[in-house]
Amino acid sequence: MADGGLPQRIHKLPDSLINKIAAGEVIERPASVVKELLENSLDAGATRINIDIRNGGSRLIRIEDNGHGIHADDLLLAVDRHTTSKLHDYADLWRIRTLGFRGEALSSIASVSRFTLTSKQSGEDHGWSVSISTRNTAPVIQPAAHLSGTTVEVMDLFYNTPARRRFLRSEKTEFIHIQDLVKRIALSRFDLSIRLTHNNRQIFHFSDDKQHPVLRVAAIMGRAFQEQSIYVNQQLNDMTVHGWLGLPDVARSQTDQQYFYLNGRLVKDKLINHAVRLAFQDRIYSGRHPVFLLYLDMDVAAADVNVHPTKQEVRFCDARTVHDFIFGSLHRVLNEQTQTEMLNDKHLSAGNYRVRETKTDYQYTGLNHAVSQSGKTTAASAISIGGRYILAEEANGTVLVDVHCARELIAYIKLRLNWSENRNHSRPVLVPLTCPVTVAEAELIDQYQCLLEKPGLVINRTAPAALLIRELPLALPGADAISLIRDVIAVLKQDSLPDEQITRLLTALSRHANDSATERLTSTEINSLFVDLYRIKEHATDEEFKTALRYLDMQALHDLLND
Template sequence: MRIQALPTQLVNQIAAGEVVERPASVVKELVENCFDAGASQIHLDIEQGGLRQIRIRDNGCGIFKEDLGLALSRHATSKISSLADLEQVLSMGFRGEALPSISSVARLSLISRTADAACAWKVSADGSETELDPQPDPHPPGTTVDVRDLFYNTPARRKFLKTEKTEFAHIEALIQKLALSRFDVGFVLQHNQKEVLNFKPAADDAARLKRVAGVCGPQFVENAVTIDFSASGLELSGWVGLPTFSRSQPDMQFFYVNGRLIKDRLVAHAIKQAYQDVLYHGRHPVFVLYLNLDPALVDVNAHPAKLEVRFREGRMVHDFLFQALHRSLAAQRPEAAGPELKIVDFAEPAQVQTLLPLDHPGESQPPRSANLSSYAPRPASAVFGKAAVNEQINRYSQLYSTPVPEPQQPSPAGAIPPLGYALAHIHNIYILAETAQGVILVDAHAAHERITYERLKLQYQQHSLVSQPLLLPIRLSVSVAEAELAEQEQAFFTELGFEVNRAGPETLVLRATPAILAKTDVDQLLRDMLADMLTLGFSHKAQEKINAVLAGMACHAAVRAKRKLSIEEMNALLRDMEQTERIGQCNHGRPTWVALSHQDLDRFFMRGQ
């Protein structure tokens, strides 16, 4: 067949295949248009899961009568006019495809009125982009888009939709996500004339937390750490759940870049790294996070539905997110303040040790360099070999077998430590301690395990990675790209303790590995590292393996359950807990202690009721 231009409606329907997947896709595009119009209130009426009707009304700036026809034509927008605008996009929509794409697969009407217009004007469209004839309408300032009979002219697409209940569930979940992106906007969602959601504009922190609790549940707010971190022109704010508050599925994770809800592999990897040794296996963290940066540093034009973005400095963004969350979680320690025992952040950034040291320790700003080798651990004068590791383990395993005198009464100043003083060792497992606010129970093994692990990590980070030659070199068959990468980043692998050379276009030879990883599957580890580096531009797989080995050492060195502890030993453990990062969880993500306030105890026995 000869090359020919496609009919306008067919072009629009092809575009609709990218933009309009289901009713929720229509809702997303239209609500984002409301945001861009400066709306402070959005009302959504949904019928039959969105198949019969989707009507969205806002009180935004409206559209001029003369522009209504352009609004329903492809690649027509008020949001960009040049390449420079495209590189600095801050609006939610900018492609100019949503309305014509929707109108090509549904019956669409658009009613809009600007603030100074005498009346509103209405147009209807079918995706053909033919001449439209606006008609007057008694509509208040703002815009209403009414979408009916979705996919009425494309029955094959309609067959892929789920039940009414399922489709509406997608819409409801979407509105909850969008409501978290704009606290200044009110949302009302109705389904089949029944109100389902009603979020009022949130002007202060208390109102914002109330909206977050409405979406994520009040338990999340009660178990969340507030994030407020900035460096190198990047700002991260929001809330992350404590490791002990997690989900079996990643269904409560909300991440926004310059106000845009996204799902990004690099972001997900950074957050996973931050939780790597505090989250129980198989569990997923809960978070509501907002990243703000120069719009020139992020490409929002990477996905037709704008669900994915591309960062210009991916490594810098990754390390910034990791450092912000890692430090915030690490600094959650017990402190006696206020009416009840609580977890607060009182550590200075320079005091917080990190698993992945920056080029300049003690500085809060991650370096901008994208050079992989600059992120390897820095060598020190001393060598932390196998003998030193064993000596360290033996020392920590005996730490609480020697009585350590501890005062049993408050100091003359009347100060009581945050975790109080030990009273008993229950079932030779749990420490019962009295605090100023009530009592606490501590899992002695879990707490000692975390203390030992953190000390081993700190000790290990202060020394160079010892390399151990292999008795027989390992030959690995890899792709050409992986071989070239290994050759290019040889210095990076050397600093990690690997000696790897290229022996052919698709062959690598591994001659030495980090001594601490001698008993692990190092060839598979090297393959995983190369895969990460090709995909993400960097890899933390080696550090993860090292931490796993240290965690195993800490577990074996920790005080055993059923071993009776003296009062002095228990108090020594409590004091160390108060000084240890991530003490709320053991190395496997289990909680190490719980608190019961005076109010909790009174409630158990119905005192004061």
């Protein structure tokens, strides 16, 4: 209703407003611009792409490629809404082979920036350039000196939509998003030469690695993934899944190293994620996430990528078959790896026979003291089940303890108390460890160095792309230092409020309380676990404590066994 209670009349929106609304769906931040432009370059057959970023992309995004270019007569049409060379009729929507197809990107970008598109096709004497400074002025087209290919310059992003500009994060944060996006593109095409610079400094340059893709994988995913991963190559009818699957030992606290490509397109799909998680069920700790770089090739008509403007969601015509194929393939490969490890385990030799040492799943141990909530001790007994659970009897009744969750909760509460009380409880690393990282990651650690010292992390930057780990939190005596630092970096990369960031950081650290966990627990370890649990109980919420320890009602047990 309008002022005075009169109804508003329906009217047609101006083109400038329509473009800005469309841009809001496609262009969320500078990384969104880079994504759309890189996809256009790849669709144009580019094998070499240079990306120049200034001020995290808010000041300048320049992308230059050696693709087949745009015809001079099509330049003005290219920056208009809903124009594309990739679709011709409705049937084409069901056989999309290109990364882009909606015809919205260039128009949306041009509507919220000062935009210049320069292109030259092979065989032409010179290129042509079209510039759009504001949507209220006509585009300017003129001859330009240019090599074969296309260059797009996007300056002053969101200059005419100040509300959107205010929502941008810091320069470093925005560039981290761009850097991660470029890495994802680099992993989609090993024959692509791609170079990224920020504020006139080269961040990385990947040359054509088609003959040695593992070099690029190691550079982006890390040496630990390269050493602790297995290659997957499984086929069913016209579907093939191939790539690298990280072993459970390299699972992370974040999902930042999960890459899945459908016919060369990076996608995020709940169905696929569920299939991967199911394959890793009972292989990784709760709260950890598998690491993978996988490619699914299938008939383009069997998947619909026209689901969302960002083109990252997908619908499968036969979702169940795809899910079961991915799960079955990964599960089979992981089982084969487990069997190989079993054959390499410690064994006893007897003539020509090889007898593997076996470990019992259930272990009985007498508890000298099971500590009750009041602090009093009573003689009790406990059963350790597979090193993961403890079933114990104490004065208050029977309790079931999830050992992994208990260790993480104990570590988390200790870290949280040390943080709130400003106590720096750290332990020096006997031999300081060097952790290779990217330049941007090293700068991130520099930026948050004071923050990281509060929970007991002392890390020094010894080179542009190297860190030296000197001290670790005392609450994490057996933590894998390198894996811990990787998880910390993943947390710092996320956009979050200060309090949320602290919670995520402490949670990520506490998940390393199980890094040195053994399959069997001694009575001393069980006693120590109960002591620590009841010491931290008053500092934990009821919900937090229930994740680690549950009291079992005798009647419920009776009903369960006599059902």
